[in-house]
Amino acid sequence: MIRLENIHKRFGDLEVLKGIDVEVAQGEVVCLIGASGSGKSTLLRCINGLESHDDGRVTIDGVEVDRRKPSIHDIRTSVTMVFQRFNLFPHRTALENVIEGPIYVKGEPRREAEAHGRALLDRIGLATKADSYPASLSGGQQQRVAIARALAMRPKAILFDEPTSALDPELVGEVLAAMRDLANDGMTMLVVTHEMGFAREVGDRVLFMDGGLIVEEGPAESVLTDPQHDRTRDFLRRVLNK
Numbered sequence: 001m002i003r004l005e006n007i008h009k010r011f012g013d014l015e016v017l018k019g020i021d022v023e024v025a026q027g028e029v030v031c032l033i034g035a036s037g038s039g040k041s042t043l044l045r046c047i048n049g050l051e052s053h054d055d056g057r058v059t060i061d062g063v064e065v066d067r068r069k070p071s072i073h074d075i076r077t078s079v080t081m082v083f084q085r086f087n088l089f090p091h092r093t094a095l096e097n098v099i100e101g102p103i104y105v106k107g108e109p110r111r112e113a114e115a116h117g118r119a120l121l122d123r124i125g126l127a128t129k130a131d132s133y134p135a136s137l138s139g140g141q142q143q144r145v146a147i148a149r150a151l152a153m154r155p156k157a158i159l160f161d162e163p164t165s166a167l168d169p170e171l172v173g174e175v176l177a178a179m180r181d182l183a184n185d186g187m188t189m190l191v192v193t194h195e196m197g198f199a200r201e202v203g204d205r206v207l208f209m210d211g212g213l214i215v216e217e218g219p220a221e222s223v224l225t226d227p228q229h230d231r232t233r234d235f236l237r238r239v240l241n242k
């Protein structure tokens with residue numbers, strides 16, 4: 001479904017992506033790990049055109065991601081993103097945050113968007129918080145609203161960029177649980193994460209990125225427990241000993 005071929009990206013003199021090839025099949029959960037600055041966020045942002053790439057090709061179900069083409073609007077609604085910081089509108093309730101995109105970007109009738117939005121909030125255990133404002137929700141609840149918002153667009157795939165790393169440790173579990181449910185329901189997911197337990201349990205595959213390249217990839221279990229490259233081994237040793 002998602003295909004990146006030989007993606008290069010530079011910021012001025014800095015080459016951040018140095019020829020990346022990635023494929024994510026429908027229903028697959030792929031976890032992307034790697035040190036800070038290795039290019040993980042940039043890679044995700046190139047997939048839905050939040051960032052332009054300098055070379056190579058990104059396609060979603062065969063449609064090329066090109067920020068200059070009108071098709072980019074469809075791509076941004078079919079591949080949605082959940083960020084480290086939830087980016088909810090503070091002056092809108094949870095439900096209003098969730099239905100904003102469907103109504104204003106996709107033109108869904110309000111009544112339909114609300115019914116779908118309430119069902120999504122229910123699904124992530126926040127049915128009673130539909131009318132609450134973000135400030136009155138915990139970080140974990142806000143992040144679950146952000147997940148409901150990403151789902152409200154009825155996406156083909158969701159990209160997660162360290163969705164739990166801004167949370168207090170005791171709130172991480174509820175967000176990972178919501179993501180696990182999504183994965184079990186067959187959602188296609190590409191997840192940048194430092195949660196190795198999640199990657200191992202939920203990830204079908206793990207990609208290890210270092211210095212703008214995918215250094216190692218394979219089934220989650222084998223990359224995480226029996227890495228073949230020194231750089232992967234060093235990285236895992238550092239994150240697991242934290």
Ligand SMILES: Nc1ncnc2c1ncn2[C@@H]1O[C@H](COP(=O)(O)OP(=O)(O)OP(=O)(O)O)[C@@H](O)[C@H]1O
Binds near residue numbers: 016036038039042
């Ligand atoms: N808009 C930008 N302009 C200039 N440099 C950038 C920009 N965005 C990212 N970079 C640089 O590109 C490199 C990769 O950044 P990126 O955010 O993709 O890394 P990351 O792997 O997501 O790191 P982290 O784990 O800290 O989130 C970094 O050196 C960063 O400083």
Ligand SMILES: [Mg+2]
Binds near residue numbers: 042161
């Ligand atoms: Mg990042």
